[in-house]
Amino acid sequence: MNSASSQGFEASIAQLNDLQTLRVWSIIVSLFGDLAQNPGDQISGTTLTRIITPMGIKPEAIRVALHRLRKDGWIESARSGRASVHFLTKSGRNQSAAVTPRIYARDPKVPQSWHLLIAEEGSSHAALEDALLLPQYSQVNRCTALGYGTAPHGLDDLFVTAISDLKVPTWLQERLFPADLVLSCQSLLTVLNQISPAADLTPVQIATLRTLIVHHWRRIALRHPVLPEGFHPADWAGDACRARVFELLDLLPQPSLHALDQALAS
Template identity: 60%
Template sequence: MTSQSSWFEKAVTALTDTRDQRVWSIIVSLFGDLAQDPGAQISGGALTRVIEPMGIKPEAVRVALHRLRKDGWIESDRVGRVSHHYLTEFGRAQSAAVTPRIYARTGNDSQNWHLLIAEDGVGTQLLDDVLLSREYASIGRNIALGSGPAPDLDDALLSVTITALHAPKWLQDRLCPKDLCLAYQALLEAVQTASKSRPPKHALSPSQTATLRILLVHRWRRIVLRQPDLPDGFFPPDWVGPECRAAVFNLLDTLDHPSPDLLNSTE
């Protein structure tokens, strides 16, 4: 029978994306999943215990924390020999803004859409500002697609309500390029591998549970936020987004959500 420790190690190997080991981004995923609430803190020791099994050295964690403090994402305090880290107000706001997309269990199935069309010049600049929102997809130099009713904008943008869209192949490829399709496929296979090898009974430590949650959430976050939230018909036929989403949340549901206090309690 597969031991708990060997299953954990195999699951970590399966879920780790060695091509995307930006430690600061992993830490952002960690705080977004485990310590997003005001006042929630993760100790330096707990942070190391969660991240070290990913093959990341403590020195790399310290460098990443320094960068996140410099960028205004994280603050750190020290009580005696123990350091504690927590999201700033800015960090919490940034995490909260993308949380609905990351943890949504279904895709967007809206049937009502609108186009925003800009003229060159001021209109293009305004459209660029609109596209900073993840609710819109650029489908041309001067055109953006969004769901629901058109927003109340000034006369620089033409809004056109549309329904029953047909997405041609060129649009599907633009919205979900080949490398993104491959990333979904790779994550699906990784989750399937981790799920199949799991023993019937398991008893992971809080830190081990957090490690697997962060690996899973991080990889999912990195791909789901790269594309607009559109119905399946907008994406290529070989896109496995719905299957990947289901597999991610099926595994995530088996991993408890350890509180920061529980993770810190073994100091």
């Protein structure tokens, strides 16, 4: 790699780091979800460290984060010769798989049928909270949720009504797309538009950049529901941000775990 490429890589990392304070355990979850989500996939401790430390994260912080993820049932670790390897647990793989469609959908299909769930003030909130655990629901307020598709059975404690004509007031746009989410999306798009990956990046450097891009996009994609355009506030940059994320991921194709190990061995 030449000097200009190295400087460009470091500048891109610095710009992405400036977006927010990185939680190391969350970075590791994003990394495994992108690079090692399948059964049998494992990443050595050395590889993990080489991918993450360019983000300004120290090896000690990585070890602490791995300990937390093992305790929480996300990650398992084992010895392979003299080295440690890490891999997602079955629960970790299932949780990663559950959110993968939201994160990696290039052109998400907007549902055409909608319904409302309304809980009685002061009661039946448990039923509403249970419904909100399902991916098709977005909370409108303490007593109301908006869902797409057909309402599931077993919601007898809630008022359920189908919606055929959606009219969206400004206050609902702002509730579903709060100001901090809108600003985070705009900021990410600004940074992504300044990144131009060099063609001679190493597999490890590609993994570092991919992890940061996926991590920042994941935090946005999992916070906003897939809704018709009429729900979007005027300053929502979600569609443009999504398009730019995938332009960059296409320029940074996912390195294989074998390629990462080989890069470290050479």
